[in-house]
Amino acid sequence: MYDFCIVGGGIVGLATAMAVLETRPGARLVLVEKEDALGSHQTGHNSGVIHAGVYYAPGSLKATLCREGEVATKRFCTEHGIPFAVPGKLIVATDRMELDRLGALETNARKNGIALRRVDGGELRELEPGIVGLGALLVEASGIVDYGAVARAMGAVIAKQGGQIVRSARVDRIEERGDHVRVVAGGQAWEARHAIACAGLQADRLAAASGVDIDFRIVPFRGEYYAVRPEKRALVRRMIYPVPDPALPFLGIHLTPMIDGSLTVGPNAVLALAREGYEKLALDIADVASFARFPGFWRLIGRNLRSGLGEMKDSAFKASYLEKCHKYCPSLELDDLLPYRAGIRAQAVMRDGTMVHDFLFRKSGNVLHVCNAPSPAATSAIPIGRMIAGKFD
Structure with a gap:
C-alpha cells in the first residue's frame, strides 16, 4: 500500500x-x-x-x-x-491601441512586483536593431x-x-x-x-x-512553430513578444532564442484534431468526437469565430503567419522559416463555452x-x- x-x-x-x-x-x-x-x-x-x-x-x-x-x-x-539563460523579454507595441494595452501590462507588472522598464521606439531599435515598434516593455x-x-x-x-x-x-x-x-x-x-x-x-x-x-471538456489547441534558418539566428538577442489580445489566453506569435542556440517563431493557436498528434495533418476521430459532442465547444466557436478563422489561415499559409511577425520584425522572409516541432495545449472549456x-x-x-x-x-x-x-x- x-x-x-x-x-x-x-x-x-x-x-x-x-x-x-x-x-x-x-x-x-x-x-x-x-x-x-x-x-x-x-x-x-x-x-x-x-x-x-x-x-x-x-x-x-x-x-x-x-x-x-x-x-x-x-x-x-x-x-x-x-x-x-536569462536574455530578457521585449513586449513590443506596433500601434496606438497596443501602446494603450502596454500601459495596462506595465501597471499589472509593477503591482506584481516585477522589475521592468518602458522603452521608446528609438531605444527599442538600439536594443534590437532588427525590431520595430512604437515602444516596448523590457522584462529582464x-x-x-x-x-x-x-x-x-x-x-x-x-x-x-x-x-x-x-x-x-x-x-x-x-x-x-x-x-x-x-x-x-x-x-x-x-x-x-x-x-x-x-x-x-x-x-x-x-x-x-x-x-x-x-x-468541462479538454479542447486541444495546436501551437505551430517555425525555426529561423541558422544564418539568421543572431537576428535578436532577447525574446520578442507582441502585445497580447486580453480577450484570448494566448500570447501571440513571438521570437524566442532557444537554449540550444536556435531561434524559433511561434506559436499560433489553431484547433487540433488530435490531442497527442503532433504532425500537421494528425487526426484522431475519438478526440474530435469528444469535443464535437460537447455543447460548450460550439459556444466557444461561436464567440471566437473570427479569431479562429484567422488562426486557421495562419496555419494553412506561411505568408499569413509571416505577416504577423512582420509587424515587429520586417526583415524576416518566407525562406527564413523552416519546419519545427509543434505543441498541443490542453484547454479546459466549460459547458457555457x-x-x-x-x-x-x-x-x-x-x-x-x-x-x-x-x-x-x-x-x-x-x-x-x-x-x-x-x-x-
Missing part, C-alpha cells in the same frame, strides 16, 4: 511528487506515466520560456505562482546543473530553458527521495475503495491512500472514467483531479506542486 499515487509524468505531476516527498519524508509514493519518457507531451513541446508574470492580474493566484515559479525554476536548474528576468531536461531532473530527485516511477503504463481509471484508492492501468494496479491525477491532455477522460461528474483561465480541480473522496493547470504551468510547476500537495495536509 502506497501513501500517494501520482498519475502523470509531466512537469506538474513531477513537481507534485517532489513536493509530497519533501513535506512528508519517508512517504511511500509511486508515479505512473503512460509514455516511456517523462515530460513527453505539453512539458516537452513548449517554447521553453521562464516567464516573469507580466500578464496576470495583480494579486491573482497565477501571478503569485508565476513570480514564485520563476525564482524556483532558476534555483532548481542551478542546483541540478541544468543549463538556462524572463529566461529560457529546456523543460524536458527539467522534467528528467525532477524524476531523478523523486527516485533519490525514495519515490517509485513506473513508465509505459496508461491509467484507465481510479477506483474509490473506502479508505484508499486503486489505480488501474490495464493488467497492472496500485493501491494507495491518496491519488493525484495530473493527466494534462487526458484530464477530462480520466476524471470521467473514475466516476467524476465533469462539466468559456475557456478556463484559472486552476480547475475536482475532488472525489481520496482522489484529486488536476483538470486545468493554466499557462505558465511549466514556469510555475514547483509552487503549483507545493500547492497541490498542501491540499492533503
Whole structure:
C-alpha cells in the first residue's frame, strides 16, 4: 500500500511528487506515466520560456505562482546543473491601441512586483536593431530553458527521495475503495491512500472514467512553430513578444532564442484534431468526437469565430503567419522559416463555452483531479506542486 499515487509524468505531476516527498519524508509514493519518457507531451513541446508574470492580474493566484515559479525554476536548474539563460523579454507595441494595452501590462507588472522598464521606439531599435515598434516593455528576468531536461531532473530527485516511477503504463481509471484508492492501468494496479491525477491532455477522460461528474471538456489547441534558418539566428538577442489580445489566453506569435542556440517563431493557436498528434495533418476521430459532442465547444466557436478563422489561415499559409511577425520584425522572409516541432495545449472549456483561465480541480473522496493547470504551468510547476500537495495536509 502506497501513501500517494501520482498519475502523470509531466512537469506538474513531477513537481507534485517532489513536493509530497519533501513535506512528508519517508512517504511511500509511486508515479505512473503512460509514455516511456517523462515530460513527453505539453512539458516537452513548449517554447521553453521562464516567464516573469507580466500578464496576470495583480494579486491573482497565477501571478503569485508565476513570480514564485520563476525564482524556483532558476534555483532548481542551478542546483541540478541544468543549463538556462536569462536574455530578457521585449513586449513590443506596433500601434496606438497596443501602446494603450502596454500601459495596462506595465501597471499589472509593477503591482506584481516585477522589475521592468518602458522603452521608446528609438531605444527599442538600439536594443534590437532588427525590431520595430512604437515602444516596448523590457522584462529582464524572463529566461529560457529546456523543460524536458527539467522534467528528467525532477524524476531523478523523486527516485533519490525514495519515490517509485513506473513508465509505459496508461491509467484507465481510479477506483474509490473506502479508505484508499486503486489505480488501474490495464493488467497492472496500485493501491494507495491518496491519488493525484495530473493527466494534462487526458484530464477530462480520466476524471470521467473514475466516476467524476465533469462539466468541462479538454479542447486541444495546436501551437505551430517555425525555426529561423541558422544564418539568421543572431537576428535578436532577447525574446520578442507582441502585445497580447486580453480577450484570448494566448500570447501571440513571438521570437524566442532557444537554449540550444536556435531561434524559433511561434506559436499560433489553431484547433487540433488530435490531442497527442503532433504532425500537421494528425487526426484522431475519438478526440474530435469528444469535443464535437460537447455543447460548450460550439459556444466557444461561436464567440471566437473570427479569431479562429484567422488562426486557421495562419496555419494553412506561411505568408499569413509571416505577416504577423512582420509587424515587429520586417526583415524576416518566407525562406527564413523552416519546419519545427509543434505543441498541443490542453484547454479546459466549460459547458457555457468559456475557456478556463484559472486552476480547475475536482475532488472525489481520496482522489484529486488536476483538470486545468493554466499557462505558465511549466514556469510555475514547483509552487503549483507545493500547492497541490498542501491540499492533503
